[in-house]
Amino acid sequence: MTDEPLASGDFPKYPYLPESMKYITRYLARLDLGHMDDRSVEEELGIGYAELRGLIGGRLISAIRDGISKVDDRYSSQMYDAVSMASFIISSIVVRASNDPYIISRFSLAEGRRSERFLLDELENNSMAGRQVAVYVFQGASGCSLTMDLELTVPCYLRLAPQYLAGWKLVNRSLSNGYVKVLEHEVGHIFREAVAKKIRGIIEGMPQPTLDPSLKGLIGDILKYKPKPPAVITRPERYPPCINVALKKLKDGENLPHSARFMLATYLLRVGLSEDEVASIFVTAPDYNERVTRYQVQQISGRKAGREGYLVPSCRKLLTEGLCYRDESCGTITSPLQYGGHTGGRTSASGPKPDSPKEAQP
Numbered sequence: 001m002t003d004e005p006l007a008s009g010d011f012p013k014y015p016y017l018p019e020s021m022k023y024i025t026r027y028l029a030r031l032d033l034g035h036m037d038d039r040s041v042e043e044e045l046g047i048g049y050a051e052l053r054g055l056i057g058g059r060l061i062s063a064i065r066d067g068i069s070k071v072d073d074r075y076s077s078q079m080y081d082a083v084s085m086a087s088f089i090i091s092s093i094v095v096r097a098s099n100d101p102y103i104i105s106r107f108s109l110a111e112g113r114r115s116e117r118f119l120l121d122e123l124e125n126n127s128m129a130g131r132q133v134a135v136y137v138f139q140g141a142s143g144c145s146l147t148m149d150l151e152l153t154v155p156c157y158l159r160l161a162p163q164y165l166a167g168w169k170l171v172n173r174s175l176s177n178g179y180v181k182v183l184e185h186e187v188g189h190i191f192r193e194a195v196a197k198k199i200r201g202i203i204e205g206m207p208q209p210t211l212d213p214s215l216k217g218l219i220g221d222i223l224k225y226k227p228k229p230p231a232v233i234t235r236p237e238r239y240p241p242c243i244n245v246a247l248k249k250l251k252d253g254e255n256l257p258h259s260a261r262f263m264l265a266t267y268l269l270r271v272g273l274s275e276d277e278v279a280s281i282f283v284t285a286p287d288y289n290e291r292v293t294r295y296q297v298q299q300i301s302g303r304k305a306g307r308e309g310y311l312v313p314s315c316r317k318l319l320t321e322g323l324c325y326r327d328e329s330c331g332t333i334t335s336p337l338q339y340g341g342h343t344g345g346r347t348s349a350s351g352p353k354p355d356s357p358k359e360a361q362p
């Protein structure tokens, strides 16, 4: 990593970096989160407890409801630094106390989006100092060096880039001396995901905290914004274990990898669910975006375009992707579509074949 180019005013923008955490620990060391009171908060942070709780609540609710943590700039200079970072740390602790995978992933991603905005500002202001900060925090979040010309080594690119998206595939990129050029908005995308992963790791590594009742009350407030899973899956016993495991993880709010989402979409379309029904099951994904999800399901289905849709991955492929949960009910099948004695088949633009295990069938 380069010499540290961060000033203390940068810490609230990137509060998960070790130097930021070290800075805020000084302020929080004497606060007892199990018994919060005005006097101790005032002494440490210069604002009352009710105000601090309001900031934490605002940060959490914007994160869970809107998908991006609110940037509050009412405060200035050093006071803002401490208050903002305190709200990040205490929000993270409240999220940990919720013990809810959706809340943890959603909050982490919302903080990633917040931080991404600051990073893009650094890049867009086109100064050497701004770029040094961007390169430094990128490495701190992702563990990979980014050059000042915004290039990544091939191994880093392969590790960080979302290669299931066509434009990101390595074969579609130009390489120079073992480096891949990345555009500013792509740096933002990679950075956001890396920050989300880092924050998720920090939160999941925390011990279960004991919280003041008023902080604990925030958990109920944010859970109100957790989406309810749709009731389109009515006969899960007809589905193979791989599908049920992925559906359960999705319902619990876990962030499924692209391969698992692809498996679910291809399978559920093939067994007779409509595009709208399939799109709706992803509402509980922490990074859910209705427009993008509908578009992706349409692409997988191919029905609107009048072309053949994508095939359901084979059991062998799902095994290599870590998505197979074979049990004795699978027997010797080679495709999830053969589960329960069905003969399986290809996904077709005209919809499922008569022998597919339709959801509504007994």
Ligand code: SF4
Residues within 6 Å of the ligand: 240, 241, 242, 243, 314, 315, 316, 318, 319, 323, 324, 325, 326, 327, 330, 333, 334, 335, 336, 339
């Ligand atoms: S054997 Fe096939 S159908 Fe059964 S869990 Fe594995 S991938 Fe799914």
